[in-house]
Amino acid sequence: MSIQTITHVEYHCADAAQTAADFRAGFGFLPDARQPDRVAGEHRIHVQQGTIRFRLTSADAADHPVARWVDRHGDGVAVLALGCTDPQAALERAERHGAVVLDRAGGLIAGFGDTALRFVPLDHTPAEPGELLDALDHVAVCVPAGQLADTVRFCEAALGFQRIFGEYIEVGQQAMDSSVVQSASGDVTFTLIEPDTSRRAGQIDRFIADHDGAGVQHLAFSTGDIATAVRTAKARGVQFLSTPSTYYDGLAERLGGTAIPVGTLRELDVLVDQDHGGQLFQIFARSTHPRRTFFLEVIERQGAGTFGTANIKALYEAVERQRATASV
Known part of the structure; x- marks a missing residue:
């Protein structure tokens, strides 16, 4: 009955056709070989790359549930x-541990705010190697202050996940608390973040306000060659968050050498950190969301199994710079 993977992401949007075109143009997603769903009142498009699959849905009328979700x-x-190996058993376990069932026939439970979780059979469709991206590395979720501990407990009890990492992060007068939970398979990872409201309000507070509650802040895609992926995506018009040049000046002293040359990292604005297993490289795309409440990440792991402590702070600072620039 255990959860093994994320088979697909159901993404609600104002214009499924335009969103699909953006995914294809910037990151090389392709139409999914499976037939799109035909649902009255909805426009659905499936795109995929590697094992990453999206169901992009927009609504034909303003009173449709999808349109109401997007409006909020x-x-x-x-x-x-x-x-899951047994979706029904997974649903029953979640319900026993307090999960709210939204659609029993559809295996749907309440998850993080209005972001739901659906238990489905494992997808055994062979995945072709992606042009730039391979898999969904992790999902970052923001929750209101005071809800992090309960959210971790929900993931542990209802989903059978394990907490593998946690950190309190301070950036200037702002701060946030985070925990990482992961499935027993190791293939589903949620990074859970809450703001510290005793400090000055920051981007996590703004996410909660602008998104109107808890939800997914970003999706991280893994790649086997981040330099090529980023260089190609940039050439196709994808914009990434910049990194101050001073970040790279101290890398040699901090890490003692990097698997990707520092000059390449500096050129592409790629961040690097390491844990006991090795190094990880990551970069965050500039949000094109009008509310700045959703963005994408590209990550390459060379042995590292956790998350770069310094990079979480660097991401926070980079997003702050983007918001400051956007407000000018």
Whole structure:
């Protein structure tokens, strides 16, 4: 009955056709070989790359549930589909541990705010190697202050996940608390973040306000060659968050050498950190969301199994710079 993977992401948006075109143009997603769903009142498009699959849905009328979701939250992740060895048993376990069942026939439970979780059978469709991206590395979720501990407990009890990492992060007068939970398979990872409201309000507070509650802040895609992926995406018009040049000046002293040359990292604005297993490289795309409440990440792991402590702070600072620039 255990959760093995995320089979697909159900993404609600104002214009499914335009969103699909953006995914294809910037990151090389392709139409999914499976037939799109035909649902009255909805426009659905499936795109995929590697094992990453999206169901992009927009509504034909303003009173449709999808349109109401987008009106409240903006374009974003509405459902994470969790591939299980026994979806029914997974649903029953979640319900026993307090999960709210939204659609029993559809295996749907309440997850993080209005982002739901769906228990589905494992997808055994062979995945072709992606042009730039391979898999969904992790999902970052923001929750209101005071809800992090309960959210971790929900993931542990209802989903059978384990907390593998936690950190309190301070950036100037702002701060946030985070925990990482992961499935027993190791293939589903949620990074859970809450703001510290005893400090000055920051981007996590703004996410909660602008998104109108808890939800997915970003999706991280793994790649086997981040330099090529970023260089190609940039050439196709994708904009990434910049990194101060001073970040790279101290890398040699901090890490003692990097698997990707520092000059390449500096050129592409890629961040690097390491844990006991090795190094990880990551970069964050500039949000094109009108509310700045959703963005994408590209990550390459060379042995590292956790998250770069310094990079979480660097991401926070980079997003702050983007917001400051956008407000000018």
